[in-house]
Amino acid sequence: MIAIVDYGVGNLFSLSSSLKALGLETEVTRDAEKLRAADRIILPGVGAFGDARAKLDDTGLVPVLLKEAERKPFLGICLGMQLLFDRSFEYGEHAGLGLVPGQVVDLHDDLEDKTLKVPHMGWNSLQIVKDDPLFKYFQDGEYVYYVHSFYARDCAASTLGTSRYGNVAVTGAVRCGNVWGTQFHPEKSGDAGLRLLKAFAEL
Amino acid sequence: MLAKRIIPCLDVKDGRVVKGTNFEGLRDMADPVEMAHFYNTSGADELVFYDITASVEGRNLFTDILRRVASEIFIPLTVGGGIRTLDDFDRVLKCGADKVSVNSGAIADPSIIGAAAKKYGDQCVVLSMDVKRVDGQFRLFAKGGREDTGIDAMDWAARGVAAGAGEIVLNSIDTDGVKNGFDLEMLDELASRVSVPIIASGGAGNMEHFAELFTHPGIDAGLAASIFHSKQVDIKELKRFLRGKGIEMRV
Numbered sequence: 419m420i421a422i423v424d425y426g427v428g429n430l431f432s433l434s435s436s437l438k439a440l441g442l443e444t445e446v447t448r449d450a451e452k453l454r455a456a457d458r459i460i461l462p463g464v465g466a467f468g469d470a471r472a473k474l475d476d477t478g479l480v481p482v483l484l485k486e487a488e489r490k491p492f493l494g495i496c497l498g499m500q501l502l503f504d505r506s507f508e509y510g511e512h513a514g515l516g517l518v519p520g521q522v523v524d525l526h527d528d529l530e531d532k533t534l535k536v537p538h539m540g541w542n543s544l545q546i547v548k549d550d551p552l553f554k555y556f557q558d559g560e561y562v563y564y565v566h567s568f569y570a571r572d573c574a575a576s577t578l579g580t581s582r583y584g585n586v587a588v589t590g591a592v593r594c595g596n597v598w599g600t601q602f603h604p605e606k607s608g609d610a611g612l613r614l615l616k617a618f619a620e621l
Numbered sequence: 622m623l624a625k626r627i628i629p630c631l632d633v634k635d636g637r638v639v640k641g642t643n644f645e646g647l648r649d650m651a652d653p654v655e656m657a658h659f660y661n662t663s664g665a666d667e668l669v670f671y672d673i674t675a676s677v678e679g680r681n682l683f684t685d686i687l688r689r690v691a692s693e694i695f696i697p698l699t700v701g702g703g704i705r706t707l708d709d710f711d712r713v714l715k716c717g718a719d720k721v722s723v724n725s726g727a728i729a730d731p732s733i734i735g736a737a738a739k740k741y742g743d744q745c746v747v748l749s750m751d752v753k754r755v756d757g758q759f760r761l762f763a764k765g766g767r768e769d770t771g772i773d774a775m776d777w778a779a780r781g782v783a784a785g786a787g788e789i790v791l792n793s794i795d796t797d798g799v800k801n802g803f804d805l806e807m808l809d810e811l812a813s814r815v816s817v818p819i820i821a822s823g824g825a826g827n828m829e830h831f832a833e834l835f836t837h838p839g840i841d842a843g844l845a846a847s848i849f850h851s852k853q854v855d856i857k858e859l860k861r862f863l864r865g866k867g868i869e870m871r872v
């Protein structure tokens with residue numbers, strides 16, 4: 419069973435529907451026992467980092483997640499990926515879960531061409547920089563769907579794929595041990611996204 | 622870089638997709654769930670659903686349809702029509718919408734833009750506007766293009782973005798249904814005023830019109846209904862054609 423962490427952040431309808439469409443057993447939960455019993459865990463998230471971190475802390479699940487991330491495949495999506503890093507500078511400075519080395523910074527600050535629109539929203543091509551079982555059914559350069567204004571940086575050792583936006587190579591997918599993360603939304607990336615989720619379910 | 626987006630728009634009334642020309646003379650075309658599947662496999666980058674039903678029964682039917690589409694189709698879905706309150710946002714988001722577009726509801730109560738952006742994030746709030754030239758001014762129209770609000774449309778857009786709208790759909794009443802091309806003059810004016818993504822709507826008649834549209838760098842997406850529904854323009858073919866012209870497309 420794939421557990422989707424429910425901590426009151428974001429719309430989980432598409433994510434759970436996409437896993438169901440792949441024939442995968444899934445449960446949206448905030449029950450520590452279910453997270454321990456799950457084969458895999460997905461940490462979703464949209465919105466602002468500080469708010470999401472506070473809500474995650476409120477569930478009391480952080481120690482459980484940190485422990486389970488050592489034992490089973492764990493995937494953070496969008497803000498859920500950003501939460502995996504050491505810290506974020508979105509409206510102040512906030513501590514992340516520290517599962518992947520790196521930090522989350524304002525994309526606009528790093529763009530040389532200030533006419534480029536932020537949020538970075540829409541379909542961008544993902545260039546694979548390090549092959550990984552997550553890409554078992556995914557081809558280099560396929561398009562994935564992004565919606566975000568901050569991005570992960572200083573994480574080259576963990577980076578699996580990037581998408582070019584102006585001068586910035588936006589961190590698209592990362593891995594550190596059992597922990598994977600995608601800045602884009604696989605559950606909104608059409609067939610290519612479903613194939614990534616299928617690969618995650620087979621890890 | 623980001624690909625330019627091609628977006629079919631489905632106007633849904635009493636559970637069926639309809640599309641008129643110049644907002645009048647609606648004619649029934651097809652089943653929305655079937656059409657969503659068709660577009661998903663033919664390369665649409667996003668789908669827009671407008672609920673143009675007035676009745677409670679029609680609204681419930683629409684939410685059922687939305688839920689079915691969202692559980693089977695995994696590309697971004699934008700929903701509009703009759704959105705006036707945060708409860709309306711909540712209702713369609715729970716059924717699987719990713720973005721919600723407000724039009725007349727925001728004209729009646731502009732505070733809905735900021736309230737929704739605060740609750741769901743800017744990326745979730747799409748400001749949709751119907752605009753027509755009146756006395757040398759781009760004028761904002763309400764109620765499906767039937768009512769002149771007297772408001773300057775470009776000022777309205779700038780205020781909407783300042784309040785938190787994350788994207789704008791600009792539908793030109795002047796070019797809608799005429800199929801002579803998008804309203805590039807109006808779109809350029811908007812692009813000079815706001816920095817959020819702009820979706821052009823109204824006037825697409827053939828593939829060349831999209832090629833022309835995307836030579837204007839401020840425009841992120843082209844939206845159309847009848848030319849796609851009637852298969853006059855095939856989306857896969859359109860995207861190959863545009864890519865051949867050097868425009869970035871998800872093919």
